[in-house]
Amino acid sequence: MSFNDNVKVTPSQFVAGNIDSQAEQDAKALQTQKWWVLGITFLVVLVVGMIWVWTRSPVYQSQAIIHFSYGQQVNSEQAAVPTEQITLNNQRLTSNRVIEALSLRLLNQSYLSIEPEALAAMLSTEENLNSRIVSLYASGEEPAVLKPVLEQWISLYLDQLTQETVSNTEETISEGQEQLVALEAKIAEQRRVIEQYSEENNIISLERDENRVLAKIKGMGAALDEAETMQAEAEAELDSVRQSINRGETVIHPEDQRRMDGLYSSITEIESQLALLGQDYTEAYMDLDPAIVGQKRKLAGLQERYDEAELASQQRYLEALQRTVSTSQQKQAQLQSDLDTLGKDAQVFNQKLEEYGRMMNSLEQLQLQFQTLQDQLIQTEVQNPYQPKITVLEQPFEPGYPVSPNYWRDSAIVLGVAALAGVCALLLFSFIHRQRTPPATMTSYHVVPNAGMTLEHQRAMQEGLAHQQNAQLGHSKTPLQLGQQSAEPLRLLSEQDCQALFKASNRDGKLVVGLLLCGVAPEELLLLRYQDVDVQAGTLTVAGDYGRILRLHADCLILLNKGAATADDGALIFSERLDTSQLDQLVVNIAHDAGLPFPDQFPVAAIRHTYLTYLVKQGARLNDIEQVAGFVSPVTLSVYRQVNRNGNTLDVSQLETRFPLV
Incomplete structure (x- = not known):
């Protein structure tokens, strides 16, 4: 097989000089924009944050501490009384009734006009049940006002507690004792009547x-x-x-x-x-x-x-x-x-x-x-012995320094937030405006053979030469196109590839790969029935114009035997699970699961091509292949004339028709 000397070579080169220059300029402009986004975002957040930090007014705080003490030691049953009273008093100190009374008292006695809402935001308490103390706090921007507010607050609350303390009089206690005596007499009379009634009627209990x-x-x-x-x-x-x-x-x-x-x-x-x-x-x-x-x-x-x-x-x-x-x-x-x-x-x-x-x-x-x-x-x-005695341990004072805000700490936080905002803005800008990669320089040649040959002959000659070259160099890929099976070059699979495919397959995948590598043509797969399988003989009968009996692998026979046990008479092996459009994707998915490189190069046609090459390498005659593998077009068979048979020519009966999968 040779080409005519009349060959036309057309070069096509793409020079990237101008493209590289333009790409470099675009990259510099994009980098400049990134620096602007980073700097502007950082400065805006920093300036706004600093304005917010340094324009806040200082806050001062005054404090007073009151202590709850009891005149006698409480027993275990009454141990919760002090805790309950301290918690109750702590809640009542900031109640709405106390706040409104304090606002009115400040206006009348200290000539301070403070609304109840402002007092509620200004005053706070903190209780310590273990020490039986309550801390009173007054916070605000005017330090001179805080001390009189706390003083009036404590005075008002102590006055209210004194007014609310009600002592039981002797008259009230005497009336209660008289009622107890009357009830004791009624209880004794009722008991006597009940005992007499139970004895007369032989009643032991209400049970x-x-x-x-x-x-x-x-x-x-x-x-x-x-x-x-x-x-x-x-x-x-x-x-x-x-x-x-x-x-x-x-x-x-x-x-x-x-x-x-x-x-x-x-x-x-x-x-x-x-x-x-x-x-x-x-x-x-x-x-x-x-x-x-x-x-x-x-x-x-x-x-x-x-x-x-x-x-x-x-x-x-x-x-x-x-x-x-x-x-x-x-x-x-x-x-x-x-x-x-x-x-x-x-x-x-x-x-x-x-x-x-x-x-x-x-x-x-x-x-x-x-x-x-x-x-x-x-x-x-x-009631009176357990009334607490309230003592002011720390008197209110006029604060001399603010307690908040911490300007330098907040400034450092704003600085960190500004830097983080600038980085986030830079990342967002980089994500939106990605730099384009210039296309690579390439040179292509178009080789046109002698126009006197037909297109079919030219393609067959080119495929044969490419296959022979790959076979001599030991490549695993060959640019063959088997008839109309694939528009892309088919890959010649090795034994290891086929074994890895078979091992990683599920039930349908094992049957597809195994049957293809035993001589079943792709178009015959979906027509096979369980009744065509002879498990005892280990064979499969393929019907049709190219009817033949094929020997199967042991693993395939086991799967087919299990399927036949539950299938109806005359049932197809693959039923409606697969169709012709899914076979290629099934094998490609198996190659992906097996971890094989370039799994997209594993269509059904590649397995078929590998099996035909396997038969020819053993010494099979091209015209005898259809007795094992079914119909193969003469154009496709012509490709396999370049496969090296090592000088051996064998009869069909001498061929090993099962591709090694173990």
Whole structure:
């Protein structure tokens, strides 16, 4: 194969001098813009932040501390009283009523006009329950005002506490004691009446179970319920057993289940032994062997014993259930008779018990009133000893220095924020305005062969020369175009590539790769049926104009055998899971999962090309390939004339038609 000397070479060069110069100028302009964005953003944020920091007025703060103390030591039950009172007083110090009264008092006594809203923002408190102190704070921009505000605040609150402290008078305590005496007399009279009533009617307690009559009725009722439940369960079980017997089933008594299981295990063991012997010996020999005949007799005896024991257990089960039903019926009738006898006595006793309950409720109400009144008197008596004494530990003062803001710290924060804002603006600008990369310089040549040849012959000659060159250099890629299968050069896969594809495949992927590498043409894949597979012979029958029998890999046979076990008769191997447009993507996805380089170069046509090359390398004649791989166009076959067969020419029967996948 050669070309005519009349060859035309057309060079096409793109010089990048001007492009590089323009790109360099654009890069410099873009860099200048970036510096402007960074600088302007930094300066704007810095100036605005500094203005905000240094234009704020200084804030001063005055403080006072008050302490809560108690005249006597509280016991464990009253240990929470100081904590509760300190928390309550801390909340009341900033209440709306106190703030409004303070605003009015400042105006009348200190001639300071401060609205309640401004006072609420100015004043704050902080409690310390462990030390029993409350710290009072007044913050504002005028230090001379803070001290009188705190002084009036403390004075006002102490005056209000004094006014709100109410002392119990002796008259109030005397009235409460008289009420206690009257209640004690009523309680004693009510107790006497209740004791007399309970003795006359034999009432022990309001609890129904503690009274003899009701306890006896309750016990008999529970026994009756138990008898009814037993009867219902026995009748249901008896009906179930009878239904099972009518259906021809055998019911075994639960007590006989273990013995029956033992007989059944012995029978099963002998049957398994005879089955194993049946695999090694004929039926005639087994009828003559004394040991085997003995086993069969023993099996028959055990089976007879099992049947007899089964019938006896069933009969015993029926009789036991019938006795249980009869016994429960008799017990239920006796209990019902006894309950009817005690019913009238129970009705009378219930009425008396209800009356007794009403009397006990009246007594409890009287006792509750007595206890409540007694608690109120005790609370009134002990209220003053536990009233806290409030002491001012630290008097308000006029502050001489501000507590906020910290100008230098805030300035440093603004500086950091400005730098961060500039960097963010620079990143955003760089993301929006990306520098373009100039196109690379390239030179192309167009080679035009002798125009006297047809286009088909020219393409075949070019493909053959390129394939021969790649075969000599040991490349894994060849610029072959097999008929109309692919418009791009096909890759010649190595054994390692094919094995990696097969190993990384799922069920459909293994079948596609395996069948293609056993001689199935791509257009035949979706027409194969499970009935075409002979698992025993390890072959696949391909129907059609190029019908043939192909040998399959063991792994493919296993997958096909599993699929045939659940498929319908005449079912396709791939059913509707795949179509012709998905086969290439399936193989490319497998190559990607296998981690192979350039997975897009693994279409179905590449696997087909690899298999045809494999056959030709063994010495297959080009015209015999269709007996193994199906139809291959003559133009495509002409490409494989350049494949090196090492001087060997083999018959189809001598070829190894299964590409090595293991």
